[in-house]
Structures are given as C-alpha cells and as structure tokens.
Amino acid sequence: MTRLNLTGKLAIAMILAAAGCRQAVPAASPAASAAVPKTMSVSSEYRVERDLPYYPAGFQISGDADYAAERCKLDIYMPNNIKEPLPVLIFFHGGGLSRGNKSFPRGHLGLPADIIIVTPNYRLSGPRAKCPDYLNDAAAAAAWTIRNIGKYGGDPEKVFVSGHSAGGYLSAMIGLDPRWMKGHGLDPRKCFAGVLPVSGQMSTHFRIMIERGQAGQTVIDEFAPIYHASANTPPIVLFCGQSDIEFKARVAENQFFHDVLTQLKKNRKTKIFQLNGFTHGSVVYPAAYLTRQEIKKILLQKKTAEKSKIQKTAGARKKGKAAN
Numbered sequence: 001m002t003r004l005n006l007t008g009k010l011a012i013a014m015i016l017a018a019a020g021c022r023q024a025v026p027a028a029s030p031a032a033s034a035a036v037p038k039t040m041s042v043s044s045e046y047r048v049e050r051d052l053p054y055y056p057a058g059f060q061i062s063g064d065a066d067y068a069a070e071r072c073k074l075d076i077y078m079p080n081n082i083k084e085p086l087p088v089l090i091f092f093h094g095g096g097l098s099r100g101n102k103s104f105p106r107g108h109l110g111l112p113a114d115i116i117i118v119t120p121n122y123r124l125s126g127p128r129a130k131c132p133d134y135l136n137d138a139a140a141a142a143a144w145t146i147r148n149i150g151k152y153g154g155d156p157e158k159v160f161v162s163g164h165s166a167g168g169y170l171s172a173m174i175g176l177d178p179r180w181m182k183g184h185g186l187d188p189r190k191c192f193a194g195v196l197p198v199s200g201q202m203s204t205h206f207r208i209m210i211e212r213g214q215a216g217q218t219v220i221d222e223f224a225p226i227y228h229a230s231a232n233t234p235p236i237v238l239f240c241g242q243s244d245i246e247f248k249a250r251v252a253e254n255q256f257f258h259d260v261l262t263q264l265k266k267n268r269k270t271k272i273f274q275l276n277g278f279t280h281g282s283v284v285y286p287a288a289y290l291t292r293q294e295i296k297k298i299l300l301q302k303k304t305a306e307k308s309k310i311q312k313t314a315g316a317r318k319k320g321k322a323a324n
Contacts, residue, residue: 002271002272002273002274044080045079045080045111045113046077046078046079046080046111047077047078047080048075048076048077048078049075049076049078049152050075051073051074051075052073052074052075052076052144053069053072053073054072054073054074054120054140054141054143054144054145055068055072055140055144056144059140061136062132062133062136063123063128063129063130063133063136064123064128064129064133067123067128067129068123068133068137071121071122071123071124071137072120072121072122072123072137072140072141073102073120073121074102074118074119074120074121074141074144074145075102075118075119076116076117076118076149076152077104077111077116077117077118077119078116078152078153078154079111079113079114079116079153082153085150085153085154085155085158086114086115086116086153086154086155086158087114087115087116087154087155087158087159087160087193087295087299088115088116088117088118088145088149088154088155088156088158088159088160089115089116089117089118089160089161089162089291089295090118090119090120090141090142090145090159090160090161090162090163090171091104091117091118091119091162091163091164091167092119092120092122092138092141092161092162092163092164092166092167092168092170092171093119093121093163093164093166093167094163094164094165094166094167094168094284095124095165095166096125096165096166096206096207097124097125097134097166097169097205097207097208098124098125098126098207099124100124100166100167101121102119102120102121103119104117104119104288105164105284105285105288112292114292115292115295116149116152116153116154118141118145118149120137120138120141122134122137122138122141122170123137125207125208125210125211130211131205131207131208131211131223132223134170135170135173135174135180135223136180136183138170138171138173138174138180139174139180139181139183139184140184142159142161142174142181142186142191142192143181143184143185143186145159146159146186146191157193158193158299159191159192159193160192160193160194160195160196160291160295160298161174161175161192161194161195161196162195162196162197162198162291163197163198163200164198164199164200164284164287165198165199165200165201165280166200166201166205166207167197167198167200168197168198168199168200168201169197169200169201169202169205169225170200171195171196171197171200172195172197172200172202172225173223173225173228174188175188175192175195175233175234175236176188176195176225176228176229176230176233177222177225177227177228188233188234189232189233189234192234193234193235193295193298193299193302194234194235194236194237194294194295194298195233195234195235195236195237196236196237196238196239196291196294196295197225197238197239198239198240198283198284198287198288198291199239199240199241199246199247199250199254199280199283199284199287200225200238200254201250201253202224202225202226202253202254202256202257203218203219203220203224203226203253204218204219204220204221204223204224205223208223225257226253226256226257226260229257229260229261229264229265229267230261230265230267231265231266231267233261233267233269233270234269235269235270235298235301236261236267236269236270236271237270237271237272237273237291237294237298238254238257238258238270238271238272238273239272239273239275239283239287239290239291240254240255240272240273240274240275240283241274241275241276241277241278241279241280241282241283242274242275242276242277242278242279243274245278245279245280246278246279246280246283247280250280251274254272255272255274258270258271258272273287273290275287
C-alpha cells in the first residue's frame, strides 16, 4: 500500500498547487464525510455537451424504462483545443446508489487540459429502480462512451473508468465482472485502459443489502467487486482515505481487495493509495489529481510494452532470415 500522509487544508493546497491551481479547496470534516462532492462552473477553456442519452434506441432496458429516459444521460467535458485524440475518464458520482447527480470533483481546480471527462447519471435505488438497474446503466454509459467518444476528440482505446463511493463501486463492478459489458458486445479486460475507484465498497454494496431486507449484513457474492478478482484485469488503482475517519471498514475492504488481487490472484497491475488526513468525502479531491497522474503512468507503461513487443518481433524475424 502506498500511504500518503497528508493533512487537511495544507495537503490539498500542496496537491492543487502541484496541478497548477491558484486556490485550494478546504478538506471536509469527518462529520461531512458522506457528502456528495460539489463542482464549480466550467472555465472558458472547456466546452460541455450536456444530457446526452446513452441507451441506444430500441435497446431492451431493465426495469423502469421511463425512469431510465429521465436519468440515463451523460455530460462530456472537452478542452477547446484538441490537437490529437485524448484519453477519456468516465466518472460515476457517489451517493450510496440512492442519491446524487453527475459531476466531477475539482473544487477550484480547473479541468485537466489533456483528458476528456464523461460524467453519467444512473438510476437511483428506490421505488423506481433496484439492483441491477444501476449496474446496467453504468455499463451502458461506458459502452456509449467507447463507441462515440471519437466524435468528441477522445481516444476509444484510452478509456478509463472511475467514480467516488457508490460510483467507485460501479466502476469496479463493470471493470471486473464481464457480464455487464458483455451485454453491449464488449469485454472490460480489453475495452477499459484502467479502473480507478475512489473509496468504493468492495463487498456487496450496502444499498443492495437494504433492497434485500438484509441491512447491516456484510456479504461477498456476485455483486461484490472482490468476488470477481482475477489476474486478468485492466490496470487497477485504488484510492481510500484515513482508516479512522473514513467510512467504517472502507480502507480495510480496499486493502483486502488489493491483497486478493496481488497475492492470491498474482495480479501485477494493481496498486492502492491510502491518503491519510482525508475523510470519505474529502479523499476524492487528492484522488482526482492522482488519477490524472496514474492515467499518464498506465499509458506510458502500455506504450513502452508495445514498443518492446515490436522490437522483439522485429529481432526474431531478423534472426529467422539470417538462419535461412
């Protein structure tokens, strides 16, 4: 585990200063740890396409189709000057699967000029939606992005999926459990460049347990990201806050998920950041900055691996010709 010992306003000031920000965002207090992050207005350097429906016409939608028509839309944040296809980050909002709206947590930090950000809504658990409606929605939003982001300057080969809290849970589920993307003819092991959940629940989500009438119980079944741990995944980067001010057992769950992946499944593409000094609500701010850095590292590693593969193939062909 990578532990960053950061505390409060000073820590966020340092992180945002490193990102080129002029003004820091205050850390949330433990009492506000479950708050849904707020976002600021978009700068003139970005343009936004809002409320794009992501279910294809005629698609067989689970549950309440009218509710899906209301909620299943996404926004795309694009830099004005795109010179080449950019990496894409799909970010699902938090709110316990029962509240919240599409957003990207940046406080006063401007959106990065080298990434396109997609923020989907999904149906919320309640009278009009139950599991697996929101999982189907998350997969549909990701599939739409992969197939359409090229029109907006994004690279469909460089699509990353993330989210905070409930959104982190959704990103982990569609990134590891193949059945959700399979419904759209896609394989998460191939269509996602990386999965980067922020303080996501890695056991079966507590909202699903409430829907089952089993509130307060902890279960690991097919609706738990841990259940789908394997060696063959996209690169995974986990973020969580300080254990004593985070959601109860959230850090332990993420650490356990990391250990299952790396030690039991021998997954070499997984890492975890514990950001000490941050609550469940405030950890999303440094994680948003670190996500950008991790995306760069993952893409560089991929490029280096591809270059090495080409060189080895060329070398083998050269040796073969010399032998003949």
